[in-house]
Amino acid sequence: MPADIVISARGLAKHYGPVRAVDGIDLDVHRGEVYGFLGRNGSGKTTTIRLLLGLIRPTDGEVTVLGARIKPGVQSVFARVGYLVETATSYPNLTVRENLDIQRRLTGAPPRAIDETIILLRLDRYADRRAGQLSLGNKQRLALARALLNQPEALILDEPVNGLDPAGIVEIRKLLRRLADERGVTVFLSSHILSEIAQLADRIGIIHEGLIVEDLSREDLHERSRRCLIVGVSDARRAAALLDRQLGITGAEHTPEGVLHVFEGRERAAEIARLLVTSGLDVTQLCLAEEDLEDYFMRLTGGAA
Amino acid sequence: MFRQVLLTELLKLRRSQITWISWLAISIMPLVCGLFMWIVREPERAAQLGLLGQKAQFTGATADWPGYFAMLLQTVGIGGMILVSVIAAYVYGREYADGTAKNLFALPVQRHWFAVAKLIVVLIWFGSLIVSLLVEGFIVGALLKLPGFSVALAANAIGDILLSALVAWLLVSVVAWIAALGRGYLAPLGFTIFMLVLGMVVGATGWGKWFPWSIVPLFAGVAGPRVETLAPGSLAVLALAFVAGVIAVICQMRYADNTQ
Structure with missing residues (x-):
């Protein structure tokens, strides 16, 4: 596999009985690339993301992230990965800072990463507020902060701008773009919001009924x-x-x-x-x-x- | 890394409401036992106050330290077993109910450490509650000026209560597995109630010492005549249940799909 491929899937499938949630997909995401994963509700986006993170086991095929094949027991690679799956969840009785402290301890990030990430995601006003008392948008920011805390090389984000207001959406879009351009972070993000993907992604994969029906660059999209x-x-x-x-x-x-x-x-x-x-x-x-x-x-x- | 996992689990427990609820629940136990002792000692005054005079007489309890310790042991035998299971159901089940389990499973930490750390956290907290119960129990007993105290009797009672609590804790690995399997609180709580009833029923037969959920009630003297020492067979059954529960919860966390 070429060294610059950060996320790779080959023949990846997940079946639940007769339901083929993901039905044999191949994809490669290169270093520093923003890959937009687009699909309608129920098309297989979140299932694919869970497979990439090893949260569910594939019926068939394999996933490689940062050179490590994802399977039960392979966890060390996740020190270099940040992620967010579906709804933004956190410990409601713990403050923003405490939630991030848990993430810091478990990922091995330095203590200063907490304050840096709080400022990066503009959560400083809420740092000592319990997560359960945050607005939907700030809960999403906290989930993104958790994903970014360990300065990951790869970000796997499922609907990252859910619940954010328009200004927040623009802010997160710029942040992700900057991470990719300046730090070479590979971003795999799923969305059903087309404008979001169109404005951010270098490459777009369109999933429909568990299959990638199109994998095209921004230039390809223009041509086609x-x-x-x-x-x-x-x-x-x-x-x-x-x-x-x-x-x-x-x-x-x-x-x-x-x-x-x-x-x-x-x-x-x-x-x-x-x-x-x-x-x-x-x-x-x-x-x-x-x-x-x-x-x-x-x-x-x-x-x- | 395990130390960090343990610290995070302790922080989660410290901030959760179950700590105060469980402490409140355990605090009531010596008070109830003390009230019972007072009723047994002074049934006329208790009856005048409309308390459970007649019922207390039927229990055959004696208003002295041996009777009081026996009652505390019975309380831990049933109440403690329920309480430790509720704590375990919360500690494991909340990760699924709150949707936070998915945040733990793609980290540079082997998933089995979460299962083990949670088990230890339950032990630490339940142990603290039992110590609190003992301290409060002695204070209540002293305030009642119960007769028949001796150091040997107290040491024996402490040993029995601690052993009873330890045995109850050994069974929470299975509760933990049910919480992970059922992805929430309800399944483990339902399981606990069912096993408690079943334990009492089996305990009343001659097979109680072979059934894990009968062993604590038998040892505490709740399910029939008290079994004062745990037979090697009972210890083996308990060890087996504990190990099976630990393996099951680890496998559940490591291999099962997390579709939150």
């Missing part, structure tokens, strides 16, 4: 995304017929709002505009648009996220 010419026109149905009959442009789609989406022949924008205007139609909009991750994801998985 459908682009179209959007034409706002007074009579979209007639416009589509004109394009077909007079310019040979087929497959133009019109929306109920009277907007025409032209895929093939979209580079002939000037010709199209001239034809529509000379045919007596009012053209109110003419722009080139690219399918975003959300559209791409929906097209791939056949439904809403």
Whole structure:
């Protein structure tokens, strides 16, 4: 395995009776990369994360993290890993500082790491407050603080921005990006929020019904995304017929709002505009648009996220 | 690393409400025994106050130090066994009920250390409670000015109560396994109640010394005539139950899927 691969899965599967939660996935995450793991609810994201962390045992296949094959009894590698699985949980009767102290003792991090992480996650106002009294967003921050406390080389995060307000989401996104860019931390994060993944990830894996149906870089996404010419026109149905009959442009789609989406022949924008205007139609909009991750994801998985 | 695990487990216990609840529960035991002694000694005054005069007479208890120690031992035999099981159910079950078990299982710590450290923490806390019970028990007995005290009698009673508590603790490894298996408090608490009833029933038969949950009640004199010394067979059964429980809880934590 190449030295720069930090997280690797081969033929990874987890079946619960007839339910194939994860059904034989392969993935490689390289050092310093932010890998976005995208999928609808119940697609197998959290099961995959549990498998990567050894919290559940695979039905088939194997996982390697930082060169160590994950199996029962292999624990030392987790000194270099930070993680968050699903809901952010902590000991409700213990303060933020005490919760982090437990993590520090168990990961072998130095004592100063507690204060540093509290400041990093902006938890200083709540450091001596019991975790059970924190807001949902601050509970999430505490869980992230726990994941970051031991300055991990790899971060495995399941829905890391759950419960955060918009400013918090931006802050955590920037933090994760900075960790990857400046410290070479490898980040594997799952989400069902497309915009989150689109803005942060270098590479995106799309999981659907337990299978990775797409594994693509940001550049790949750009290349594979459908682009179209959007034409706002007074009579979209007639416009589509004109394009077909007079310019040979087929497959133009019109929306109920009277907007025409032209895929093939979209580079002939000037010709199209001239034809529509000379045919007596009012053209109110003419722009080139690219399918975003959300559209791409929906097209791939056949439904809403 | 085990030292760090133990320290974190102690911190969790120190901050939890079970410490105060269990201390309160154990504190009541000598007071109840003392009240009983007073009722036995002064049944007319107790009856005038509407206390359990008649019932206390039926127990055949005597209002002296031997009778008082026997009552304390019986209390530890049943109450202590329930209490230590509740503590164990909490210490193990809360990690699952609060969803924090998943935070422990992908750390650079072998998972079996958590199982062992929790068992030791339960022992430390339950031991402290028993010491507290003994101290309070002596104070209550002294305040009642019970007759028949001797150092030898006290030493014997302390030994019996400590042994009874130790035997009750040996059984919590199985409770711990049930908590890990059932991922919460309810299963181990249900299991404890069921085994306690079963222990009393089996204890009333001739097979009690072979059934782990009958041994404490028999030794404490709760399930029929008191068995004053534990037979080697009973000790072997207890050791076997303890070891089986420890292995089971370690295997559960190490190999079972954690789908929290």
